[in-house]
Amino acid sequence: MSIPNTLVVIPVFNKQATIERAIKSVLEQTVVCDLLVIDDGSTDYSASVIEKINNPRLTYISQPNHGVSFTRNRGIKTALKKGYKYVAFLDADDYWLDNHMEQIEQLIEKFPEASVFANNYHLKIGESRWNRTKFSNLEDQESQIIVKPFFKANYLNSILSSSSYCMRLTGNDPIYYNEELTHTEDTDFLIKVGLTKTVAFNNKATVIIDKQADNRSDATHILQRTVTxxxxxxxxxxxxxxxxxxxxxxxxxxxxxxxxxxxxxxxxxxxxxxxxxxxxxxxxxxxxxxxxxxxxxxxxxxxxxxxxxxxxxx
Structure with missing residues (x-):
């Protein structure tokens, strides 16, 4: 059984070097899902790279620059409007192994009481180097678990990466990102999830977080940053x-x-x-x-x- 009606959302801002890799990693999943790529006012050649990819499951839209939180929220609202049952996210820097959504599907089937589902991820720190991600206070090291108490598992690394989770939309009030924040928006999102949702986690890594990619948030002067x-x-x-x-x-x-x-x-x-x-x-x-x-x-x-x-x- 495939995950019914899942929309994957990739926000893009000046990621011409990595966006094609991210898109292909979604389209090559063993579980079929639709893809929405939202260009958040890129000034490089990201649009040209995206437009060359011809696939009926890929929808591409562009907008003036509003920031990543606004863009992710637009993805959630689009998924709701079009009747998708789940929404998943992938940052344009990162990419999935081909079994990522297959593993998410297993979590959905195993834990119907959960509304947020996430796989583990590796941190890419070199051309052929990855760091294994470790988490705090996860006494149960089985591959698939309900995370509780949730916050105690996040002291070392975050259980939820912006490229590793999927959120149920049907019968569930979705969590939105705080659009007023320039920084810590992922932390803020994680807190809101931990306070209101049941999270299922798969300790098998299916996501590569590219730490080598340019960090857009670093361009904002520290005195102009807004945090949680x-x-x-x-x-x-x-x-x-x-x-x-x-x-x-x-x-x-x-x-x-x-x-x-x-x-x-x-x-x-x-x-x-x-x-x-x-x-x-x-x-x-x-x-x-x-x-x-x-x-x-x-x-x-x-x-x-x-x-x-x-x-x-x-």
Missing amino acids: NFCQYEEKHPNIEGLKKYLDINRFSIAVNYRMYGLIERAVYYQRKIDLDNLTYKQQQLLNMSRLQLKTLHKTKKILEVIGLDLRTG
């Missing part, structure tokens, strides 16, 4: 297991980033909201480092990733 208001979730849901620690780990990441740019006041704003017991000793040490020390460590981490060694901040 974590307090809104902490205040509304104080008793959700693992949520406070998950929020603090994300606050830590933002604080370190501000410190790296010498924006100490902004860093301290986030640090004051962190329960230090939720951080490792190494993370606590990073919050006391100078800008120069953090920049040196950040550069070292990138070098180690290229040669296949992972220097974790946790």
Whole structure:
């Protein structure tokens, strides 16, 4: 049985080097699904690459630049309007192995109580190097599980990648992305899913996240970035297991980033909201480092990733 009426959405912004690979990885799935590619105001040759691909299951539309959250939401709304039962996403940098949707189908059949389904993913750090993705507090290492408590599984890496999940639309209120955010929109989406949905997860990796690709979000100056208001979730849901620690780990990441740019006041704003017991000793040490020390460590981490060694901040 094939997944009934699934629409895959690929948002595109200046990805001429990788968009064809992403599209082909969807069209070559062992499970047939439709594909919607939304060009979010690209200024490179992405449109020319897409238009050369002739396949009846591929629909291509373009729009003025609105950002990735707006574009993903447009994909969700299109899927609902056209009567699809599921929507899945793939970033234009990344690609699927040919059994990705087949594995998603197995999750749907095995866990009918779930409304969000995700496979594991590999992080591509070199032409022929991948990092195996590990997750926190997953005591049950079976290949297919319901993730609970959800937030405790996300301390190390995110169970949901923007290229690895599929969401049920029928009989379910879909989660939308916060279009006001320039950064942490994926984190915000994950929090909302964790608070309201049942998530089924397959520990078998079927997605390649290309860490070598250009990061569009880095082009936004740090003082112009808008991130999630974590307090809104902490205040509304104080008793959700693992949520406070998950929020603090994300606050830590933002604080370190501000410190790296010498924006100490902004860093301290986030640090004051962190329960230090939720951080490792190494993370606590990073919050006391100078800008120069953090920049040196950040550069070292990138070098180690290229040669296949992972220097974790946790």
